[in-house]
Amino acid sequence: MLPRKIADSTVRRLAIYLRFLEEFQRQGQATVASDALAQRAGTTSAQVRKDLSFFGSFGTRGLGYDVVPLADRLREILGLGHRHRVAIIGAGRLAAALVDYTGFSARGFEIVAVVDRDPARIGAVLAGLTIEDVADLEHVVRRGEVEIAILVTPAGPAQALVDRLVAVGITAILNFAPVQLQVPEGVDVKNVNLAVELETLSYALSARAAT
Amino acid sequence: MLPRKIADSTVRRLAIYLRFLEEFQRQGQATVASDALAQRAGTTSAQVRKDLSFFGSFGTRGLGYDVVPLADRLREILGLGHRHRVAIIGAGRLAAALVDYTGFSARGFEIVAVVDRDPARIGAVLAGLTIEDVADLEHVVRRGEVEIAILVTPAGPAQALVDRLVAVGITAILNFAPVQLQVPEGVDVKNVNLAVELETLSYALSARAAT
DNA sequence: CCTCGCTCGTGAAACCTTTCACAAATGCTC
DNA sequence: GAGCATTTGTGAAAGGTTTCACGAGCGAGG
Ligand SMILES: NC(=O)c1ccc[n+]([C@@H]2O[C@H](COP(=O)([O-])OP(=O)(O)OC[C@H]3O[C@@H](n4cnc5c(N)ncnc54)[C@H](O)[C@@H]3O)[C@@H](O)[C@H]2O)c1
Ligand SMILES: NC(=O)c1ccc[n+]([C@@H]2O[C@H](COP(=O)([O-])OP(=O)(O)OC[C@H]3O[C@@H](n4cnc5c(N)ncnc54)[C@H](O)[C@@H]3O)[C@@H](O)[C@H]2O)c1
Numbered sequence: 001m002l003p004r005k006i007a008d009s010t011v012r013r014l015a016i017y018l019r020f021l022e023e024f025q026r027q028g029q030a031t032v033a034s035d036a037l038a039q040r041a042g043t044t045s046a047q048v049r050k051d052l053s054f055f056g057s058f059g060t061r062g063l064g065y066d067v068v069p070l071a072d073r074l075r076e077i078l079g080l081g082h083r084h085r086v087a088i089i090g091a092g093r094l095a096a097a098l099v100d101y102t103g104f105s106a107r108g109f110e111i112v113a114v115v116d117r118d119p120a121r122i123g124a125v126l127a128g129l130t131i132e133d134v135a136d137l138e139h140v141v142r143r144g145e146v147e148i149a150i151l152v153t154p155a156g157p158a159q160a161l162v163d164r165l166v167a168v169g170i171t172a173i174l175n176f177a178p179v180q181l182q183v184p185e186g187v188d189v190k191n192v193n194l195a196v197e198l199e200t201l202s203y204a205l206s207a208r209a210a211t
Numbered sequence: 212m213l214p215r216k217i218a219d220s221t222v223r224r225l226a227i228y229l230r231f232l233e234e235f236q237r238q239g240q241a242t243v244a245s246d247a248l249a250q251r252a253g254t255t256s257a258q259v260r261k262d263l264s265f266f267g268s269f270g271t272r273g274l275g276y277d278v279v280p281l282a283d284r285l286r287e288i289l290g291l292g293h294r295h296r297v298a299i300i301g302a303g304r305l306a307a308a309l310v311d312y313t314g315f316s317a318r319g320f321e322i323v324a325v326v327d328r329d330p331a332r333i334g335a336v337l338a339g340l341t342i343e344d345v346a347d348l349e350h351v352v353r354r355g356e357v358e359i360a361i362l363v364t365p366a367g368p369a370q371a372l373v374d375r376l377v378a379v380g381i382t383a384i385l386n387f388a389p390v391q392l393q394v395p396e397g398v399d400v401k402n403v404n405l406a407v408e409l410e411t412l413s414y415a416l417s418a419r420a421a422t
Numbered sequence: 423c424c425t426c427g428c429t430c431g432t433g434a435a436a437c438c439t440t441t442c443a444c445a446a447a448t449g450c451t452c
Numbered sequence: 453g454a455g456c457a458t459t460t461g462t463g464a465a466a467g468g469t470t471t472c473a474c475g476a477g478c479g480a481g482g
Contacts, residue, residue, distance in 0.1 A: 006418075007439070008411065015410040019389065033459065042391045045459085046441055053461055061460040062448040078410050079417025086409075093311050097304035098405075103389070107406050108413075148412055171419065172412040174405075178230065178314070180253045188415040190408045194309075194385075197401045198297075198320050199226040199289050200219065201359055201383040204399040206290025207217075208382065218469070244429065256429085257471060264431055272430045273478045 003054050010051045014074055016041045017048065021071040033064035083108045087146040089161055090153035091116035091124075091131045094176055098150065099127040112144040117157075137161070141168045148172045155179040162189075221262045225285055227252045228259065232282040244275035294319045298357040300372055301364035302327035302335075302342045305387055309361060310338040323355040328368075348372070352379045359383045366390045373400075 020040045024032050034045040034052075041048070052058065052065075055077055059065045075081060086104070088095050091114050098104070099111055114126055115134040122133050132140055140146070149165050151158055151173060158177040165173065166187055173189045175181055178196075181189050231251045235243050245256040245263075252259070263269065263276075266288055270276045286292060297315070299306050302325050309315070310322055325337055326345040333344045343351050351357070360376050362369055362384060369388040376384065377398055384400045386392055389407075392400050 006414075009439075011411050011414045012407055014414075015407045016391070016404075018410075035459085040391060044441070046443090047439095049459090049461060050440075057461060059460050060448060061446070062450090062458045064459065077414070079413040079420075080410065081417075084409070084413055084416075093308040097308045100304050103406060104409065107410070109406075109409050147416060148409065172416050174408055174412060180227070180251060186419065188412060190412060192403060192405070192408060193227075194403070195314060195318050195320075196223055196226045197385055197403060198295070198315065198359065199229075199291065199318070200222045201385060201399055201401060202290040202295055202319075203217075203222045203225075203288070205295075205358060205383050206292075208397065209290075220469075246429085255471070257473095258469095260430060261432080261470080268431060270430050271478060272476070273428045273480090275429065 006054055010054065011078070013041060013043065013047070013051050014078060017051070018071060018074040018078065021067055021074065024067045025071060029067055031060070031064045031066055032070075034059070036064075080108050083110050084148055085110055085112045085144055085146050086148045086150060087111070087113040087115065087141060087144060088150045088152060089115055089134070089137070089165075090151065091118075091121050091126060092152060094152040095150075096126060098152070099129060109148070112146060113140045115140055117153075134161075137164055138168045141165070141170060146170065148174065151175045151177055153177060217265055221265065222289070224252060224254065224258070224262050225289060228262070229282060229285040229289065232278055232285065235278045236282060240278055242271070242275045243278055243281075245270070247275075291319050294321050295359055296321055296323045296355055296357050297359045297361060298322070298324040298326070298352060298355060299361045299363060300326055300345070300348070300376070301362065302329075302332050302337060303363055305363040306361075307337060309363070310340060320359070323357060324351045326351055328364075345372075348375055349379045352376070352381060357381065359385065362386045362388055364388060 017037055020037055021032065034048040038045045038048045055073070058070055058073060086109050088098060088111060095114060099114060104111065111129065113132060114129050115132045115137055116122060117134045121131050124131050147170070149170050151161060153161060155177045158175065158179050159181060162173060162181050162183060166183060171187045173181070173187070175189055175191050178193055183189055228248055231248055232243070245259040249256045249259045266284070269281055269284060297320050299309060299322060306325060310325060315322065322340065324343060325340050326343045326348055327333060328345045332342050335342050358381070360381050360383070362372060364372060366388045369386065369390050370392060373384060373392050373394060377394060382398045384392070384398070386400055386402050389404055394400055
């Protein structure tokens with residue numbers, strides 16, 4: 001059903017198209033042209049059509065795409081057909097922001113557990129979730145049928161925690177710690193490294209200054 | 212001094228190399244081979260050498276790179292020679308995590324101001340900074356000699372805020388709001404879209420399941 | 423001071439992604 | 453139901469990034 005190998009850049013754009021399709025749907029638009037999607041997503045119409053063409057052809061020539069069926073299909077492609085269960089590792093400041101955020105649940109990601117190592121935090125309640133002991137990580141993951149882990153601990157313990165997560169069968173990890181995690185084949189890690197983002201902005205600033 | 216056009220992917224890797232060079236320096240290593248850097252950064256030695264070669268040649272054949280001079284050069288390339296002054300727009304939950312984080316200051320990014328629209332928050336103190344009124348945005352940016360803005364408001368007001376930031380001369384923006392911002396030539400926006408990250412993980416999960 | 427082993431620097435090749443351009447197909451109008 | 457305006461789907465071209473492979477240069481050690 002899914003083609004062999006889809007570029008990460010394509011998948012990201014599909015997620016962005018989906019967001020705009022949902023907006024069109026709320027506005028009651030029945031169809032949308034590749035060009036309209038492209039403008040909002042900051043790309044080109046050819047790019048939109050190419051991205052979609054990897055998965056089949058669901059447009060109508062002369063008209064565009066039917067908003068609702070295309071959104072459904074994108075949700076299916078992205079694996080958003082069912083809600084995903086997420087655990088947060090490390091109950092610090094970032095965790096507090098993530099747990100409180102309603103946008104994830106709205107998009108099908110349910111935070112079902114938060115763990116920490118600090119005895120002072122274990123037992124506290126964060127947005128309705130009791131913080132549990134990281135010692136029970138394996139149990140928490142299994143009980144919650146967790147599919148995705150968000151790692152928001154300091155860099156030090158990150159690799160060891162990932163090893164444990166992989167060992168209990170987690171294959172999708174969103175990592176905020178500024179380290180390069182080693183994982184076996186078949187496990188996916190996405191890194192969010194805010195310091196690197198700021199440093200690329202710094203580069204852009206000084207590249208412009210040099211001109 | 213800086214070459215024509217450097218790929219974003221290269222700049223990101225340079226930032227990552229720098230992190231490991233600093234680690235090597237703390238460990239007292241004097242030189243490092245491209246292969247050692249590559250392994251830690253999760254890339255190849257050829258990639259490391261190519262990335263560095265865009266900016267000159269600072270290695271010693273047979274030996275590798277001198278850790279300290281290379282780190283200095285990377286800092287220079289990335290524009291980290293001076294500290295950058297950062298303003299945070301929107302004093303919400305993410306802002307709280309960012310302001311509290313000591314890692315940014317350690318890497319040369321100084322948060323000098325936080326603004327919000329909510330009268331209930333204006334005047335409150337967040338990690339030593341008094342939250343100011345977004346109505347005074349222009350004044351705050353000028354007074355603080357702000358170079359970089361971090362946008363952590365809801366999506367709704369984001370574009371209008373960016374327009375104001377651009378108008379007071381900001382050319383580097385880190386955006387967390389899930390919108391595609393329109394900016395003129397010469398302004399750089401980096402987007403951090405956590406929902407998209409989770410959705411690409413969801414795609415990876417279902418692509419694997421389909422195999 | 424010569425040789426050897428090592429690792430850099432770099433064109434060329436391979437690979438991947440985006441853009442182009444146009445035939446094909448559709449809906450709408452008359 | 454023919455003609456027209458429109459927009460898709462897609463090979464081919466262009467453009468960009470990564471990998472390859474090897475000559476060049478350096479330090480060490482005898
Ligand atoms: N806060 C930010 O703005 C920010 C920005 C960039 C990067 N980061 C990175 O994100 C990560 C989290 O940041 P934060 O600000 O939330 O940090 P934090 O210090 O507020 O929270 C980290 C939490 O992890 C817990 N922890 C430590 N070791 C653990 C272990 N072995 N198992 C389970 N929990 C453990 C700590 O008890 C703490 O509660 C860090 O790696 C940081 O470098 C944060
Ligand atoms: N918290 C998360 O984990 C998370 C995850 C993904 C994306 N985001 C995005 O990041 C952004 C911030 O998230 P958050 O959780 O901190 O939100 P939040 O609601 O906690 O904070 C937003 C703040 O912006 C302020 N604000 C609103 N309009 C403003 C204006 N015109 N000028 C200045 N300030 C204004 C609000 O008063 C509030 O204090 C949102 O766009 C959100 O979608 C957040």
